Amino acid sequence: MSVDTRQRKAERIRHLLETEGDSVHKNTQVFNNGRYESTADLEDYEALKDEARAIKEDAIERLPELVDRVTETIEANGGTVYVADDAADANRYVTEVADGRDVVKSKSMTSEEIEVNESLEASGSDVWETDLAEFVLQVADEAPSHIVAPAIHKSREEIAELFNAYFDPEKPLETAQELTQFAREHLGEKIADADVGMTGANFVTADTGTLALVTSEGNARKCVQATDTHIAVAGVEKLVPRVEDLQPFVELIGRSGTGQDITSYVSLFTPPGDSPTFDGDGELGSGDDREFHLVLIDNGRMEMREDDQLRETLYCIRCSACANSCANFQHVGGHAFGGETYSGGIATGWEAGVHGADSAAEFNDLCTGCSRCVNQCPVKIDIPWINTVVRDRINRGTDGDLDFLVDGLTPDEEPGGVDLQKRLFGNFDTLAKLGSTFAPLSNWVAQTGPARSLLERTLGVDSRRELPAFERESLVEWFENRGPRVDPEEARRQVALYPDAYTNYVRTERGKAAVRVLEALDVRVDVPAAGESGRAPLSQGMVATAQSNAEDVYDSLAPAVAAGHDVVVVEPSDLAMFHREYERLLPEDEYAALKDRSYEVMEYVYGLLENGADLDALPEGDDTRIAYHSHCQQRTLDLEPYTVAVLEDCGFDVTTSDVECCGMAGSFGYKSEYYELSVDVGEALVDQFTTENTADRTVVASGTSCLEQLDALLARRPAHPVRLLDTR
């Protein structure tokens, strides 16, 4: 990526942070908090997600059969089904049916995907968006910034200004109530006059030809009721086998999306319906002559179905939970995420599938792999993995000519063409090893003006960030010199402490603390010379390198695992590799063996204490006031409570943050194009740790990145929580 491209990206993000960031942040917080509350009320949340996932897996597997079935059913009911190969094919069909008549639409992202409005208007139809957010965007001539709340980036004041300028009402509109009433009346006339009602569909049942529409405003109902021709546009993946299959989705979709237990209306239309419709004379006439057309859109979906990595995208029910739980999305909104139609979270999969990798490419990096979306997805899609795969494909599709510059630094498995910046961060292990060997000289050189300027120009490492300072003696070397201190015969347990690259070369103090704390609890500790977990290359989309690292790590830890020892991990992002991504990178038995044996360090301390280890061997907390920031991936694995419990058991007074991510996210916050967004996200965490109740607290955080971010943004110096338990 060139310096110009980086600057352009940074400017675009800065602009959006300034213009749309506040509205997006406010509104996504409502959805995000609402989802946590609403799903907590569901007794069988996990079971419902499993059920929903199973239905989608089955439906996508049997998709061709379901298409045949729904076609048969709807045609028997008196409607028509058209399977459109692509956007042009769909638009041709829709414009033929509309035939220049006026169209009122309810919200449909799929209709945005095919850009049907432009085609309809070109063929002489008047087209009105009746969903109020879509109506705002139609008037403003802007693109959606969120799949569920497309105008989430606009404040009430901006909408009022827009309407007052565009419609010039007698009395200027001001409140949300006035704006809503005005839009209702304006669109009410359009609905009464229109002949064609166009909707999307959240689900289509193959057995009965029923469309399920999840809405709150009532406009979809009106668009169907008031017109005599109904065109529904839906991606072919919206098919489910039976009406009964709708139940888990109906219970999950509102909760997952806007945080409502259920939206105002879940409409089940089995067209053509027989509700009375508006005839031309102001009467409610018979609805018996309704026409119905279901347009099922392929547009790349059938190919996604054949793609082992992208297939999961088709399970997506477009609830927006992934976008709402994404820290970057919360701060900058969908317009920053690029994409022709879809933006944020799973959108990368959609864009890659329907519009191609180029459309997914530009801001694909905004997914930091924090994994907060993973547990939020009602159909359990591994969204970070899809982002990683797409990133890998984008990397491989790029031609590069500067590889010789970093080849010595980047002994990776990637083809030429991978962006230099990505290769630098992806090979952090090699960099750290060199940095450590030549420390402190390497640290001095790296901090000099000319070096920072060169790093920024060639590799996009932002000069406003302090670089990690490498330790001359690595953790592994320290341990080799020092040796284990607990006799295996007398040990409560035996563990291999995994020396992740940061703990090994940069923050060795937390590794040493972990060793001493475990030993204090009678655990025999070894520190094998295992390399980087693969997290660094994976975050750059360098899947082959990540796999090679994973294999090496497994080889290094295998003797300990085979001997029945446990593996203790300090860095949560590396433990998350062992527990999540290694499933895709290692043979199944190796993955399972390592996953079953590996623990986050504070989780392990908790387990030791629960199983009889002596709490008195650890220091007294004496009500010392602590502010603890868990790590995003650690929270996804549900491992935050162990740190809190151990610290409280020791007598510390603990309060925690609840932001989704610190914003640093490994290399993300170092990249000059994303530095400002990273800091913006980090400020939300800083706000939580500078309140009246937290400003005087000692700050601890589990992740290296979180520590770097907090160190940069807070006046207090944070540390890993295990250091509170270290008597040294």
Place this chain on the structure above:
Amino acid sequence: MSAEPIATFESSLDEVGVELVRTSADQFESALTPLLDAPAVGASLPFENVSLPDAVETDPGVEKLEAAKTGVTAAGYGIADYGSVIIQGGPDGEEPASLYADEHVAVVAGSDVLPDMDATFDRLAEDIRSGTGQAIIATGPSATADMGALVKGAHGPVEVTVVLLEDR
């Protein structure tokens, strides 16, 4: 029908801002009358010995529909867990009458209050297979947050009341 789903139904309705009026078939008209703001529209009710008063127009034109303050329709069933009613729209005009007026009054038989979404979908599937062309699971009034704050009454009703026929 045990009392339990009804009690749950009532508290769920309360959570979504919907009032529950309990009555019986012979008291229906006196229970309904205070809920009617003129002009009122509606669709004829399917319950035995229960009918709409004359003040409720059951064959409105577009103009009357759009001017209506109250719309009275039956609801096929209710869902206790969610405080939802299922509006089955057919040729009698349940759909427009429940959608255009400022206030929707939904009349539900006590025996049609189902405990949860599972039971509802069993029944919905059966009804749809036997020809119900339109079923709306409606929960509370229509709403939008698209104009910068939550507003009740977007394209649909601002207010919803459920009248429960305890002896039906």
